[in-house]
Amino acid sequence: MQDAVLTKFLLRHPSVLVFLGMLAVFTIAVTILSEGFGMGIVSTSLVKTLGKTLCLALAAIAMDLVWGYCGILSLGHFAFFGLGGYMIGMWLMYARTELIVLKANAASALPLTPQELSDAVGVQIFGVVGGSEFPVIWAFSDSLLLQLLLVVLVPGILALVFGWLAFRSRVTGVYLSILTQAMTLALALYLFQNDSGLRGNNGLSGLQNLPGLEETSQADVSLWFFWGSAFALGFCYVIAKLIVESKLGNVIRAIRDDESRVRFLGYNVEGYKLFVFVITALMAAIAGAIYYPQAGIINPAELAPIASIYLAVWVAIGGRGRLYGAVIGAIFVSLLSSFFTGGQIPNIPLGFYTIQWVDWWLVLLGLSFVLATLYAPKGLGGLVDKFKKA
Amino acid sequence: MSSLLNVNGISVSFDGFKAINDLSFEIGENELRAIIGPNGAGKSTFMDIVTGKTRPDAGDVVWGEKNLSLIKKSESDIARLGIGRKFQRPTVFEDQTVEDNLMMALRNDRTPFAVLFYTFSNDDKQKVVELAESIGLSEEIGRTAGELSHGQKQWLEIGMLLAQEPRLLLVDEPAAGMTKQERNKTVELLKEMAKHHAVVVVEHDMEFIRDLDCKVTVLHEGSVLAEGSLEQVIENQDVIDVYLGR
Ligand SMILES: Nc1ncnc2c1ncn2[C@@H]1O[C@H](COP(=O)(O)OP(=O)(O)O)[C@@H](O)[C@H]1O
Ligand SMILES: [Mg+2]
Numbered sequence: 001m002q003d004a005v006l007t008k009f010l011l012r013h014p015s016v017l018v019f020l021g022m023l024a025v026f027t028i029a030v031t032i033l034s035e036g037f038g039m040g041i042v043s044t045s046l047v048k049t050l051g052k053t054l055c056l057a058l059a060a061i062a063m064d065l066v067w068g069y070c071g072i073l074s075l076g077h078f079a080f081f082g083l084g085g086y087m088i089g090m091w092l093m094y095a096r097t098e099l100i101v102l103k104a105n106a107a108s109a110l111p112l113t114p115q116e117l118s119d120a121v122g123v124q125i126f127g128v129v130g131g132s133e134f135p136v137i138w139a140f141s142d143s144l145l146l147q148l149l150l151v152v153l154v155p156g157i158l159a160l161v162f163g164w165l166a167f168r169s170r171v172t173g174v175y176l177s178i179l180t181q182a183m184t185l186a187l188a189l190y191l192f193q194n195d196s197g198l199r200g201n202n203g204l205s206g207l208q209n210l211p212g213l214e215e216t217s218q219a220d221v222s223l224w225f226f227w228g229s230a231f232a233l234g235f236c237y238v239i240a241k242l243i244v245e246s247k248l249g250n251v252i253r254a255i256r257d258d259e260s261r262v263r264f265l266g267y268n269v270e271g272y273k274l275f276v277f278v279i280t281a282l283m284a285a286i287a288g289a290i291y292y293p294q295a296g297i298i299n300p301a302e303l304a305p306i307a308s309i310y311l312a313v314w315v316a317i318g319g320r321g322r323l324y325g326a327v328i329g330a331i332f333v334s335l336l337s338s339f340f341t342g343g344q345i346p347n348i349p350l351g352f353y354t355i356q357w358v359d360w361w362l363v364l365l366g367l368s369f370v371l372a373t374l375y376a377p378k379g380l381g382g383l384v385d386k387f388k389k390a
Numbered sequence: 391m392s393s394l395l396n397v398n399g400i401s402v403s404f405d406g407f408k409a410i411n412d413l414s415f416e417i418g419e420n421e422l423r424a425i426i427g428p429n430g431a432g433k434s435t436f437m438d439i440v441t442g443k444t445r446p447d448a449g450d451v452v453w454g455e456k457n458l459s460l461i462k463k464s465e466s467d468i469a470r471l472g473i474g475r476k477f478q479r480p481t482v483f484e485d486q487t488v489e490d491n492l493m494m495a496l497r498n499d500r501t502p503f504a505v506l507f508y509t510f511s512n513d514d515k516q517k518v519v520e521l522a523e524s525i526g527l528s529e530e531i532g533r534t535a536g537e538l539s540h541g542q543k544q545w546l547e548i549g550m551l552l553a554q555e556p557r558l559l560l561v562d563e564p565a566a567g568m569t570k571q572e573r574n575k576t577v578e579l580l581k582e583m584a585k586h587h588a589v590v591v592v593e594h595d596m597e598f599i600r601d602l603d604c605k606v607t608v609l610h611e612g613s614v615l616a617e618g619s620l621e622q623v624i625e626n627q628d629v630i631d632v633y634l635g636r
Contacts, residue, residue, distance in 0.1 A: 247508040250490050254483045261481045264441060266469035266554065267500050275502045 009242065016241050019324060020234050027230040034226075036219030044219045048208075048294045049338065051226035053331055055291035056314075058233045060330035061240050061323055062280035062287070063311045068320030069244055070276045071256030073173075075308040076162070076180035077284045079187050080155035082303035084285030085292030086191075087154055089204035090138060091147035092293060095211035097124045098142070128202045135197030151289040152282050159281030160274070167270040167277075172259070184305045191300035203299025207292055225294045232290055233327075236283050240323050243279070252276055253321075313369045318379050325381025332380060337361060392455070394419050394588050395473075395558055400439055400449030401612075409435045410446065411612035417558070422584035424599045424620075425592045427609035428632070433592045434478055436609070437560045441475050442468040454557075470500065474556035478563045478592075480543035484536030488527055488546055491535050492518045495553035517553070524582075525549040526575065541572040548579060558588045565598050577601045 010016055030050055033042040042050075059081050066072050101120045105112055112120065122132040140146035166179055194200035210221060243249055252272055254262045259269050292298045310333075318329020339345070340361035348355040372379050397415040401408065410432045417423055425433055438444035440451055442465040451460040453471060460468055469475075483491050496514055499505070522531045525545040530538060535546060544564055551559050561580065565573045573595075580602065583589050593599055599606060599620060606623045608615040616626040623629055 243506065246506050247494065247510070248502060248506040250483075250486060250494050251505055253485060254494060257483055257485055258481055260443070260465070261477070261483070263465035264469050264475050265495055265550070266466050267505075268464070268466045272502055 009245070013241060013245060015324070016238060019237055019327075023230055023234050023237075027227065030226065031223060034219065034223055036217065036223045044222045047219075047222040047226050049335075051222065051229040051294045052291050053334055054226075054229035054233045055287040055294075056334050057327040057330040058229075058236055058287040059284045059311060060314050060318065060326035061233075061236060062283035063315045064318075064320060064323055064326035065240050065243065065283075066276055066280040067312065068315060068322070068326070069249065069256065070252040070273060071259075072273060072277060073177045073312065074180045074277070074280075075177050075305055075312065076184045077280065078307035078311050079184040079303050080159060080281040080284040081288035081291070082298065082300075082307075083155040083158070083187075084151050084288030085295075085298045085302070086198060086204065087147055087151040087285075088289040089207050089292055089298050090141040090198075091144050092207045092209070092211065093125060093204050094121065094138065094141035095144070096206060096209055097121045099211055099214075100124070126199065129194040129200050131195075137197050148289075151285055155281050155285035156278055159278045163274045163277040167273045170270075181305045181308070184303060184308055188300045188303040188305070191303065201299055201301070203297060203302075204292075205297040207298065208294065208296035210293075222294065225290060229290050229294070232286055236286070237323060237327075240283075244323065248272070248275075313365065316369055316379060317372045319381025320377070320379065322378075322381045322385075324384065325379055328380045328384075333365065337365070340364075392419070393417060394421075394454065395440065396452040396457075397436075397440065398450045398452065400446040400451065402435065402439060402444060402446045409612050410439065412449070413609075413613050414449075415607065415614065417588050417590060419557070420584065420586065420588055422581065422589050422602065422604040423591070424602050424604055424606045425590060425609055426594070426596075426599060426606060426623075427615070431609040432612040433609055434562055435612075437475060437562055437590075437592070440468075440560060441465060441473060466500075469554065469556075472555075472557040474551040474554045474559045476544075476547050476551055476559070476561045476564060478566065480540065480547050482535045482538075482543050482546045482550070485534065487534055488522060488531050488538070489518055491546060492521050492549055492553050495550035497553065497555040521549045521553055524552070525579065541568050541576075544568065544572075544576070545579070548576075548583075552583065556587060559583060559590070561589060561591045563592055563594065565593060565595055573598060574601070 030042055030047060032038040034040070034047050035042070035044050036047070059077065063074070063077050066074050066077065098117065098121050101117060101124065102112070105120075118134060119132060122134050126132055134141075140150065162180075162183055166176060171179055190196055191198055192201050198204065208218060208221065210216070213221070251262065251267055255269055255272055263269050314329040314333050315326045316329070317333055318327065319325030340357045345357050347357060376382060378385065393416045395415075395417050397413060399412050399414055400410055401412055402410045413432070413436065415436070425436070427433055435444060439446050440460065442460065442463055446461065452458065453460050453473070458471070460471075463471075483494070493510060493514065496517060498508065498514070519528070519531070522528050525548060527538075527542060527546060527549065530542065535543065538546060548561070548564065551561075564580070565576050568576060577598065580589060580591060584604075591602060605618065606620050607617045608623055608626075608629050610632050615632065616623050616629050618626075
């Protein structure tokens with residue numbers, strides 16, 4: 001029964017199959033070319049970059065759903081992304097440090113008492129911020145399962161409470177954007193504090209090392225996460241497509257275009273907005289939880305409001321209201337960005353002034369955002385539409 | 391006669407300006423009623439209050455057999471209770487097809503999860519086809535609403551109202567900007583609707599009101615100036631003074 005529904009859905013929307021097919025081909029190609037599995041043409045660090053890019057594409061899908069389809073220009077979805085990263089990072093850091101401490105003490109005659117172990121791990125983790133006690137928020141950090149649960153619970157509950165308060169008061173448009181940005185900023189500033197319990201501006205690091213798998217090379221680990229990223233992207237793409245092609249998709253687009261009219265049709269608009277806000281926050285959180293183990297480090301700067309603005313820029317450049325547009329935008333812009341800011345392009349000395357791409361890239365990006373908004377509201381995705389029609 | 395909607399002494403002011411002033415109004419089951427009155431008389435504001443968009447400063451709005459007060463209810467709750475509304479300026483979802491516009495309006499469970507897992511059944515498809523037929527948009531069913539003419543949008547909005555299967559329809563200036571032919575068709579549509587629903591029509595156009603051939607309420611400065619048949623009303627001296635005389 002379930003299968004029949006899915007089959008019918010896929011037949012009705014062949015673009016999903018095209019997307020999944022391209023994603024699969026890409027994943028297999030990278031795997032074959034990788035160091036960990038195949039020919040070694042694609043370096044481990046490039047595998048990580050590509051895996052991270054897929055996670056960003058997933059965050060962009062979430063952004064498209066909430067903004068492109070439902071009209072809520074959230075500048076907070078990268079905060080949910082970051083929180084997802086922090087939640088998985090806590091387990092990674094705790095479990096690995098514990099193993100290191102245990103190993104260091106393996107030779108000593110007396111085994112450590114639980115208290116001594118906890119203290120020793122605490123010193124390792126919180127020494128940089130002058131502490132050694134475990135803050136309460138680390139209560140579950142020794143359990144992978146519980147921390148995984150927190151990956152969805154913490155951002156999910158934050159989105160639920162924030163969304164409920166904001167939508168219930170009927171804050172909309174630019175005011176809502178500002179409110180979400182304030183939430184993001186507050187969260188980042190909180191995390192910057194040394195006594196936030198999450199190591200202040202040091203953030204969490206060493207996340208690329210999986211506890212208990214020290215012997216496994218990064219070439220292999222990077223592939224696992226790359227596959228995980230591809231799977232999460234494909235899975236959430238299908239979920240997002242199911243949502244936008246359902247009647248709920250009709251309703252949220254109607255809310256985007258004229259929310260008061262939707263109310264007079266008898267729909268509780270606030271409930272719909274909350275639903276989409278929370279679902280997309282969860283998608284962003286899952287993306288973040290797969291992203292940061294590939295990045296290896298997360299710190300509060302990652303959650304700064306600018307990151308959420310980038311997310312909106314990607315979706316705008318890729319084309320709003322068409323899920324693949326968000327994916328194209330995220331991949332295109334973020335890869336281009338690492339190209340420009342990674343020093344691959346030589347700076348241009350003009351004698352009186354040198355064009356530094358690290359700075360000028362932002363100007364280019366801003367300019368293309370403005371141009372896309374003004375002259376190509378369909379973004380890069382609009383090109384695909386033309387191609388489809390032809 | 392038992393009334394369907396009972397509005398008792400409502401008042402509302404905007405920045406000290408009394409847009410509605412101690413207004414009382416009553417309408418029965420399956421009644422057709424026209425409301426006329428000069429611009430700014432408070433006709434649209436009256437509809438805003440009944441549909442929950444605006445909260446009155448005083449008075450009460452009572453609905454149905456159970457005498458439910460609508461004052462503290464949200465727009466969506468009131469809509470689900472059976473009051474549908476057509477706005478002065480046509481508001482349909484221009485980005486979506488005529489079919490989708492009607493499908494969304496159909497009277498079905500409106501909770502997010504039910505809507506997410508909704509399947510457009512043959513029954514519902516049939517209903518949409520019939521609705522499209524009744525508003526004369528059978529040919530346009532697959533077109534995007536934004537491509538429709540002004541008059542067609544007005545009808546689509548009326549169709550969406552009907553799809554909700556409300557007991558009371560509030561229709562704000564349905565004939566505004568319509569050609570003569572379109573207007574006649576709209577009159578027919580409204581009369582047809584009034585067979586099974588209570589319908590309140592706000593309109594400026596006297597000829598249109600005459601064609602509707604129903605009881606008329608004249609609003610002026612936020613309260614009822616006169617009520618009765620069109621003939622009675624246009625002979626009323628107060629009405630002549632403030633409205634027709636100008
Ligand atoms: N939200 C509002 N804020 C301030 N004034 C309003 C508001 N809504 C209506 N009014 C004023 O109330 C009066 C009645 O308006 P309205 O009900 O739209 O009249 P009409 O009978 O032409 O539909 C007008 O003077 C209008 O300017
Ligand atoms: Mg009006």
